[in-house]
Amino acid sequence: AQSVAQPEDQVNVAEGNPLTVKCTYSVSGNPYLFWYVQYPNRGLQFLLKYITGDNLVKGSYGFEAEFNKSQTSFHLKKPSALVSDSALYFCAVLSSGTYKYIFGTGTRLKVLA
Amino acid sequence: NAGVTQTPKFQVLKTGQSMTLQCAQDMNHEYMSWYRQDPGMGLRLIHYSVGAGITDQGEVPNGYNVSRSTTEDFPLRLLSAAPSQTSVYFCASSYMQGSSYNSPLHFGNGTRLTVT
Numbered sequence A: 001a002q003s004v005a006q007p008e009d010q011v012n013v014a015e016g017n018p019l020t021v022k023c024t025y026s027v028s029g030n031p032y033l034f035w036y037v038q039y040p041n042r043g044l045q046f047l048l049k050y051i052t053g054d055n056l057v058k059g060s061y062g063f064e065a066e067f068n069k070s071q072t073s074f075h076l077k078k079p080s081a082l083v084s085d086s087a088l089y090f091c092a093v094l095s096s097g098t099y100k101y102i103f104g105t106g107t108r109l110k111v112l113a
Numbered sequence B: 001n002a003g004v005t006q007t008p009k010f011q012v013l014k015t016g017q018s019m020t021l022q023c024a025q026d027m028n029h030e031y032m033s034w035y036r037q038d039p040g041m042g043l044r045l046i047h048y049s050v051g052a053g054i055t056d057q058g059e060v061p062n063g064y065n066v067s068r069s070t071t072e073d074f075p076l077r078l079l080s081a082a083p084s085q086t087s088v089y090f091c092a093s094s095y096m097q098g099s100s101y102n103s104p105l106h107f108g109n110g111t112r113l114t115v116t
Helices: none
Strands: A003-005 A010-014 A019-021 A024-026 A031-038 A044-050 A056-058 A064-068 A073-078 A087-095 A107-112 B004-007 B010-013 B019-025 B031-038 B042-051 B054-057 B064-066 B076-078 B087-094 B111-115
Touching (some): A010 A019, A019 A107, A024 A073, A031 A064, A031 A073, A044 A056, A044 A064, A073 A087, B004 B087, B010 B019, B042 B064
Antiparallel strands (some): A031 A087, A056 A064, A064 A073, A087 A107, B019 B076, B031 B042, B064 B076
16 A cells, blocks of 8 residues: 655754755555645645656755655755745655555644744 | 636535535646545545546545546535535646656645534
């Protein structure tokens, strides 16, 4: 069965510091991995995805994520956090050949000025 | 460009009532899906569709019906509302191309449903 784990309910980071939001996954077959961000009272917005190729993928708003097959992880990173990055972040996985996204439980990122 | 439009934004139902949550997209996306978002549980897939006339169940389909008569619309029906269906509901769509589906989802802004 497919699953996604986001082990931290909340991550606090000071503005200007690097940030990491963790995600691990379990799928049978090749994984397609995604990060989404949700601002209050809004739907989710796509940030970036890993399909194949380079393990480091770059996305919107300066975010990037590193795919690590041996650790089955896809952590979201940003070199320098902004207060405006404060939001709820979701990792999601889609197993190759299926149409069912599985989402993690979300991590609330708080960037402190 | 409207994207994915969900109506209503808020709804309060009494136990046993029925209602339809509307979802429309203007991007000609083949794939459409419904999720519910509950605290501590993330988003869970209710039903999805890969084209007009084709629907399938997700992770939590019980108590919900869907149909897809057009590419643009994918309504979600609650047949007999229960307090356990109190949640925020999101509709999402994406294009499908090639032999392997891996497109990112476009989300609506959600419907907040309370069942008393």
